[in-house]
Amino acid sequence: MDATVVNAAFEGLSLVFSWPYFMYTIAGTLLAMLFSAVPGLNSSTLMALAIPLTIAWEPLPLMLVFGAFVGGATFMGSITAILFNIPGKSQNAVTLLDGYPLTQQGMAKTAIGCAATSSALGSTFGIFFLIGLIPFMREAAMALGPPEYLMLAIWGLTTLAALSGGSMLKGLIVAGLGLQLALIGYDPRTAELRFTFGLDYLHDGLSLVPVFLGVFALAEVIDLMVSRKQTLSGKHHIEELTGSVWEGVQSVFRHFGLFLRSSVIGTVIGAIPGVGSSVAGFVAYGHARQTAGRASRFGRGDIRGLLAPEAANDAKDGGALVPTLALGIPGGTGTAVLLGALTLHGMNPGREMLTDNLVLVFVLIWSLFLSNWITSLLGLSLVNPMARLSTIRTTRLLPFIIALSVIGCLQFRGLMADVVCAVLFGLLGYLMKRHDWPRIPLAIAIVLAPLFETNLHLTLRLHELERIVFWTRPLVLVLIAMTLVNLFLPAISSRLNAKRQGQREGSSAGDESE
Amino acid sequence: MSNRPGAMPGFWRNYWSRNRITISLGVVTCIFLADSLQLGRASAWVPRSILLTTLSLIVLLLGRELRGQSAGAGVTAIPDTKGIVSIVPALGWIGAMLMMVWLLGVSMGLMLFCFGYLRWYANESWSMSGVLACSLGLFIQGVFGLLFKMPLYQGVLSALT
Numbered sequence: 001m002d003a004t005v006v007n008a009a010f011e012g013l014s015l016v017f018s019w020p021y022f023m024y025t026i027a028g029t030l031l032a033m034l035f036s037a038v039p040g041l042n043s044s045t046l047m048a049l050a051i052p053l054t055i056a057w058e059p060l061p062l063m064l065v066f067g068a069f070v071g072g073a074t075f076m077g078s079i080t081a082i083l084f085n086i087p088g089k090s091q092n093a094v095t096l097l098d099g100y101p102l103t104q105q106g107m108a109k110t111a112i113g114c115a116a117t118s119s120a121l122g123s124t125f126g127i128f129f130l131i132g133l134i135p136f137m138r139e140a141a142m143a144l145g146p147p148e149y150l151m152l153a154i155w156g157l158t159t160l161a162a163l164s165g166g167s168m169l170k171g172l173i174v175a176g177l178g179l180q181l182a183l184i185g186y187d188p189r190t191a192e193l194r195f196t197f198g199l200d201y202l203h204d205g206l207s208l209v210p211v212f213l214g215v216f217a218l219a220e221v222i223d224l225m226v227s228r229k230q231t232l233s234g235k236h237h238i239e240e241l242t243g244s245v246w247e248g249v250q251s252v253f254r255h256f257g258l259f260l261r262s263s264v265i266g267t268v269i270g271a272i273p274g275v276g277s278s279v280a281g282f283v284a285y286g287h288a289r290q291t292a293g294r295a296s297r298f299g300r301g302d303i304r305g306l307l308a309p310e311a312a313n314d315a316k317d318g319g320a321l322v323p324t325l326a327l328g329i330p331g332g333t334g335t336a337v338l339l340g341a342l343t344l345h346g347m348n349p350g351r352e353m354l355t356d357n358l359v360l361v362f363v364l365i366w367s368l369f370l371s372n373w374i375t376s377l378l379g380l381s382l383v384n385p386m387a388r389l390s391t392i393r394t395t396r397l398l399p400f401i402i403a404l405s406v407i408g409c410l411q412f413r414g415l416m417a418d419v420v421c422a423v424l425f426g427l428l429g430y431l432m433k434r435h436d437w438p439r440i441p442l443a444i445a446i447v448l449a450p451l452f453e454t455n456l457h458l459t460l461r462l463h464e465l466e467r468i469v470f471w472t473r474p475l476v477l478v479l480i481a482m483t484l485v486n487l488f489l490p491a492i493s494s495r496l497n498a499k500r501q502g503q504r505e506g507s508s509a510g511d512e513s514e
Numbered sequence: 515m516s517n518r519p520g521a522m523p524g525f526w527r528n529y530w531s532r533n534r535i536t537i538s539l540g541v542v543t544c545i546f547l548a549d550s551l552q553l554g555r556a557s558a559w560v561p562r563s564i565l566l567t568t569l570s571l572i573v574l575l576l577g578r579e580l581r582g583q584s585a586g587a588g589v590t591a592i593p594d595t596k597g598i599v600s601i602v603p604a605l606g607w608i609g610a611m612l613m614m615v616w617l618l619g620v621s622m623g624l625m626l627f628c629f630g631y632l633r634w635y636a637n638e639s640w641s642m643s644g645v646l647a648c649s650l651g652l653f654i655q656g657v658f659g660l661l662f663k664m665p666l667y668q669g670v671l672s673a674l675t
Contacts, residue, residue: 176568
């Protein structure tokens with residue numbers, strides 16, 4: 001491995017474990033755990049709230065805290081899934097399939113022990129995979145020019161639109177909306193004002209802070225206000241838990257092959273932009289089920305049905321950072337907000353991030369690693385108090401979350417208009433959530449728009465000057481092909497399926513008539 | 515109720531209920547497109563390309579929904595009007611919060627909002643609402659004012675006095 005990378009890795013590691021920086025990771029992890037226990041809120045909400053409050057921070061504590069936010073949230077969702085049959089996040093939906101039956105059989109602590117160990121080891125796998133890829137990511141990022149970045153932005157947007165859930169057409173429309181909102185303000189080439197509608201506030205364009213706070217934090221607040229959900233667990237007290245934690249820990253080593261395969265699945269799926277961690281968990285669960293013998297008790301409390309998705313869910317965090325850090329294309333909602341935070345701090349993922357800020361990249365990675373282990377260890381030792389967090393009444397927390405959002409907006413530029421803008425985006429985010437419109441492409445399009453527009457103009461200029469020939473660059477052609485696959489494959493495959501279905505129905509009708 | 519196009523206005527009411535977000539996004543895109551007519555040629559082509567692509571996709575989605583609804587496919591969900599009605603009080607409270615913060619500043623505005631919201635929206639007791647509102651005020655002043663030393667927004671009324 002490159003000596004620069006090794007040195008940066010050790011420097012990052014020593015920074016993460018040095019005083020007082022160590023405390024940033026712990027505080028970030030605890031906050032992420034707390035937020036995961038509140039219904040409707042998650043680490044993305046926390047990150048959106050933290051962006052404006054950390055705007056004046058140095059990059060080092062910022063990386064520590066955001067690394068901890070990414071890593072600290074996943075496992076708490078598993079606790080509520082195992083104990084109450086309620087997934088804290090969508091990615092934990094698969095955890096409850098076998099986790100809750102284990103609780104019903106009096107093995108709650110065994111299930112939590114297994115989930116915690118599997119999560120910690122899975123995240124370690126994903127993180128070491130990421131570290132192993134960094135030298136290649138550096139080389140790849142160095143080889144990219146404006147045409148490749150332009151195509152990457154387009155490919156990233158189409159991938160996110162295609163895979164972020166629901167209809168692909170809706171995803172593309174939302175991405176288009178995000179791009180048009182990002183065009184507000186001065187044209188970077190001609191300095192002409194665009195789409196300001198006579199409002200001075202819009203001259204500098206829409207800021208990421210109110211947009212992210214609105215779409216990811218206030219949208220959840222409005223949803224909670226409207227739904228009047230009381231507590232995550234629906235309970236006001238928690239009974240004493242039974243089972244053996246140690247037995248759960250041992251089960252991971254008893255099925256170590258399955259654990260490794262699930263971690264690989266999680267890491268690879270995490271690295272695909274927009275696929276999301278819920279997919280990783282379900283694919284790993286499906287794999288565990290397929291490879292289990294006939295005597296398996298999947299769905300009725302098989303420990304393997306818990307181990308596999310937990311490993312995949314946490315391994316995906318490392319994988320999701322690969323496209324985020326190397327290409328500036330986020331793997332999911334959490335990394336999208338992280339990308340926004342990095343951009344606001346003047347750190348551009350890609351070449352710059354992997355050369356000038358390599359130590360900070362490792363700080364982020366080690367902080368993620370540490371927070372995953374802290375979460376799992378706390379989960380093992382403090383199961384009962386953690387479970388009690390899910391009995392906190394949401395209505396009492398909401399004013400505090402609203403206060404954080406308002407102060408965050410005002411702290412950014414001191415403009416009351418930013419708060420109004422955040423509320424409007426909150427309403428938009430709420431309506432999108434309620435009507436099953438994906439929100440991630442909107443946020444990503446706003447983040448990727450400058451990359452898209454700048455590289456579009458640069459590419460066209462270079463093409464005019466005959467410095468480059470767009471159509472003869474291999475990576476550009478590959479990315480064009482991948483974009484076309486993104487756009488047309490779902491339509492082609494659904495047509496083929498419909499045709500096959502029609503043929504099958506036709507042949508069965510023929511059989512019946514005979 | 516029939517879903518045939520001829521069965522007006524139920525068909526179109528249903529269509530509007532199911533596609534109001536898409537139609538609203540189409541209207542927003544058209545407004546942007548109209549505004550782009552004022553732009554010079556050099557500045558206009560990128561926005562117009564994006565806007566026209568988005569508009570085409572919106573039209574495609576609306577057309578697909580119309581075709582699906584005419585064929586009777588995918589019309590299983592009854593339009594949710596309750597959701598729209600239930601958002602009004604929540605938005606009212608958020609609007610009131612904005613007004614209070616603008617007039618009274620962050621600390622006082624959010625404390626008053628917290629008290630009112632807990633007492634009358636969340637039906638908490640007077641004492642609990644009071645305690646939590648005071649805690650919020652202390653939290654804001656303690657964490658942001660004293661610990662982070664952030665200048666907190668004071669509101670327009672304080673500027674007048």
